[in-house]
Amino acid sequence: MTGSLDRWRRPLLKPRRLVPGDRLAAVTPSWGGPGLFSDRYRAGKHQLEAEFGVTLVEMPHTLAPPEWVTANPKARAEDLMQAFADPSIAGIVATIGGADAIRLLPYLDLDVIAANPKIFLGFSDTTSLHFACLAAGITSFYGPSIMAGFAENTGMHRFTADAARRALFQAEPIGLVPPNLEGWTDEHLDWDDVALQTRRRRLNPPDAARILQGRGSATGRLIGGCAEVLEMIKATDWWPPPDFWQGAILFLETSEDVPSPGFVKYWLRNYAAQGILQRLGGILLARASPMGDADYQDALETVLVEGLAEAGLPDLPVLTGLDFGHTQPMLTLPYGVEARIDCTTATLTILEAGVR
Helix, strand or coil: CCCCHHHHHCCCECCCCCCCCCEEEEECCCCCHHHHCHHHHHHHHHHHHHHHCCEEEECCCCCCCHHHHHHCHHHHHHHHHHHHHCCCCCEEEECCCCCCHHHHHHHCCHHHHHHCCCEEEECHHHHHHHHHHHHHCECCEECCECCCECCCCCCCCHHHHHHHHHHHCCCCCCEECCCCCCCEECCCCCCCCHHHHHCCCCCECCCCCEEEECCCEEEEEEEEEEHHHHHHHCCCCCCCCHHHHCCCEEEEECCCCCCCHHHHHHHHHHHHHHCCHHHCCEEEEECCCCCCCCCHHHHHHHHHHHHHHHCCCCCCCEEEEECCCCCECCCCEECCCEEEEECCCCEEEECCCCCC
């Protein structure tokens, strides 16, 4: 595919919506978790199939041992390309995240992705591959993976299942994102203890999303992902040019690595130096996975407000505390689809369907 800026100016192609009976490919583009925790993988496969009436099929290396997966990024990319090219596959779901999907960059054929627009779903390290989909000109979906989300202990959360159904199975506008009334969790239960799969993780009380700054409303297309992974993508062929960010709503979340708020502020300064912050219509900040640090969310919100003030953006709308990324339950967010932040009601509305 040509490196021309023209590819970034095309409207994104939306994949066909999923229907019961579809075949979905399970791919392992990062860490070889399924080969290490096979029971956890099977739980996610079973719960996904039972909830949505689809069939999940493995690619040649989906269940390979993690050491082999790490050593063979080309094979991982080939699995992904095979899944996109196969007309019998309606969608692709990442098994789990990791830390090195960026290594697939030399081996992906964006023309194959562009010619075969289909649902691609995952979060965390899968952020890199969502930006590959953007570069190829198709909408993809930031949401649950097989082992983290669909394999939730004792069954996936209703909030997670409903959000995925609205985003992936319905061709109507997704609409107002409802409040999460179930509560939230990042409790760690070891996947190598199979008995724990039958124990529900402890839920913290629900709390509503909040406006950090801004007035009125902001409308723009959704772009973003895991903040640490975005740092790996910057300046690659998958990173959009500045104009692509014009009016966009940037959604950001952090992983269980719990990056220092100071480093997050450095990253924001990079966005400002690129001219990205100044082009945004608004920002969505996820509910962070604090991993025991009760003050972590507050610290992230503080550096975000400070970083925007440094860039001369004290009124840019920012909605915080949304349930996407490294928390359960989680939303499914479609890339490139128009959404609106309402600062009066502290709500997010997704104005389009992510599928056709």
